[in-house]
Amino acid sequence: MPKLSPDVIDEKKLVIEEAARELFIKQGFHATSMRDIAKTAEVSLGNLYNYYETKEAIYQSIINRYSEGVNQKLGEIFEQIDEPLEPTNLRKFGEMVGELVNQHSDFWLLMYIDVLEFQNSHFRKMFEGLTDRFNRIYGDKFEAAKQRGDLRTGVDASVAFTAAYMQFFNYFLVEKLFGGNQHLGLSDDQALNHLTKIFAYGTLSEEKLAYFKKSAFGN
Amino acid sequence: MPKLSPDVIDEKKLVIEEAARELFIKQGFHATSMRDIAKTAEVSLGNLYNYYETKEAIYQSIINRYSEGVNQKLGEIFEQIDEPLEPTNLRKFGEMVGELVNQHSDFWLLMYIDVLEFQNSHFRKMFEGLTDRFNRIYGDKFEAAKQRGDLRTGVDASVAFTAAYMQFFNYFLVEKLFGGNQHLGLSDDQALNHLTKIFAYGTLSEEKLAYFKKSAFGN
DNA sequence: TAAATAAAAATGAACGTCCGTTTTTTATTA
DNA sequence: TAATAAAAAACGGACGTTCATTTTTATTTA
Numbered sequence: 001m002p003k004l005s006p007d008v009i010d011e012k013k014l015v016i017e018e019a020a021r022e023l024f025i026k027q028g029f030h031a032t033s034m035r036d037i038a039k040t041a042e043v044s045l046g047n048l049y050n051y052y053e054t055k056e057a058i059y060q061s062i063i064n065r066y067s068e069g070v071n072q073k074l075g076e077i078f079e080q081i082d083e084p085l086e087p088t089n090l091r092k093f094g095e096m097v098g099e100l101v102n103q104h105s106d107f108w109l110l111m112y113i114d115v116l117e118f119q120n121s122h123f124r125k126m127f128e129g130l131t132d133r134f135n136r137i138y139g140d141k142f143e144a145a146k147q148r149g150d151l152r153t154g155v156d157a158s159v160a161f162t163a164a165y166m167q168f169f170n171y172f173l174v175e176k177l178f179g180g181n182q183h184l185g186l187s188d189d190q191a192l193n194h195l196t197k198i199f200a201y202g203t204l205s206e207e208k209l210a211y212f213k214k215s216a217f218g219n
Numbered sequence: 220m221p222k223l224s225p226d227v228i229d230e231k232k233l234v235i236e237e238a239a240r241e242l243f244i245k246q247g248f249h250a251t252s253m254r255d256i257a258k259t260a261e262v263s264l265g266n267l268y269n270y271y272e273t274k275e276a277i278y279q280s281i282i283n284r285y286s287e288g289v290n291q292k293l294g295e296i297f298e299q300i301d302e303p304l305e306p307t308n309l310r311k312f313g314e315m316v317g318e319l320v321n322q323h324s325d326f327w328l329l330m331y332i333d334v335l336e337f338q339n340s341h342f343r344k345m346f347e348g349l350t351d352r353f354n355r356i357y358g359d360k361f362e363a364a365k366q367r368g369d370l371r372t373g374v375d376a377s378v379a380f381t382a383a384y385m386q387f388f389n390y391f392l393v394e395k396l397f398g399g400n401q402h403l404g405l406s407d408d409q410a411l412n413h414l415t416k417i418f419a420y421g422t423l424s425e426e427k428l429a430y431f432k433k434s435a436f437g438n
Numbered sequence: 439t440a441a442a443t444a445a446a447a448a449t450g451a452a453c454g455t456c457c458g459t460t461t462t463t464t465a466t467t468a
Numbered sequence: 469t470a471a472t473a474a475a476a477a478a479c480g481g482a483c484g485t486t487c488a489t490t491t492t493t494a495t496t497t498a
Binding site for chain 2: 027028029030031109112113115116117119120123124126127128129130131132152154155156158159160162163166167170171174177178179180181183184185186191194195197198199200201202203206
């Protein structure tokens, strides 16, 4: 039969990769066999090799596809946060990071596979220059806040925001994947409030805090 | 020959487990074969089964042994921190957490193996009730600080301290295992200063902060 | 103190299974 | 019908585990 159209090929690859992803996440990379993948994807074993050169190529393709999706979601989150230093926005940011973690916990498991099996070579860029990335997005806002004297002396807004991002991210990851079971002794809602408060207090000048207090944040 | 003394048996197990640990960390659990372990430990393949029932039992034994060591180190850290809310102590705490992470990064890799292969069943208890644990150690100090009005209204000391611990821990983990490469855009020293500052500002009342400012913390 | 003993430890070949990949065969359809 | 996809079979090797055998050594005996 003649060549399949690129669209059809992509669809078939998607089916294979969804099966493989499910299995990788459930039982790890090495514990998942090409036969498992073939059976789950309802494709013959040999046919897998018409679409991928090796098993690792399947893994690679999955995280490429997934990375795009997650990066897009992250972009959408950033779009919705116009004033990143406002406590209410910081809290909303934390909430959205939580959703990102929970909805795509698979993805972060794939990252741990990467750490263990491939020295994190596929995910490395995700953490490199994280602060720079935030600076590229919010740099103007950060600078304006600094000029207005909204910030604590000696506290850099981009560092603080990155730290907050990492804290939120890690909080939900521990809850979701590590069996944290309310490891802060609080519900997710309360934990978000608490963490937001700490970062707001920790970042903003007294004057700015007084201003925000009128519009009652957190608790 | 008669039974070996428990001490001798323990020594031999230690050799086996050190070999296995090295391999598990380097190439993962599934990618490490019993033959690999036997060769590295300079023991015959069959003999491994005189000491362990299965391959997983080796893994289990490794993390049991390791957990004890790490928990002890953590205990030593806590012992050295008498006033956990003092900025200088918080910073010292972060430093020691960093050393713990860097010196035992193997251990945390084993944790990721656990997450992937065993649903974190062996490490789960490490995150459960983390805040409770800190409360058990520093509860009195936290309560006293609260009574003295050292804390921000609405900020719980044990939650804040747990959050700081998680932040420090995660910071060094990302740097060590995930190729963070100064992901906060700062040296470790500067990052510690910055994070300490945020948590101090975020936790302590204005009065207490003013008091500490005289003894110049951070930066 | 030295030889004999017997029980435990150590060995490595063998087992059956499953692995990733390749090759061969069959089915499909422009 | 001819090119291509899909399926099936086959390959060599590696896997965790078992087991019959050999080696070792703490204890007993002379």
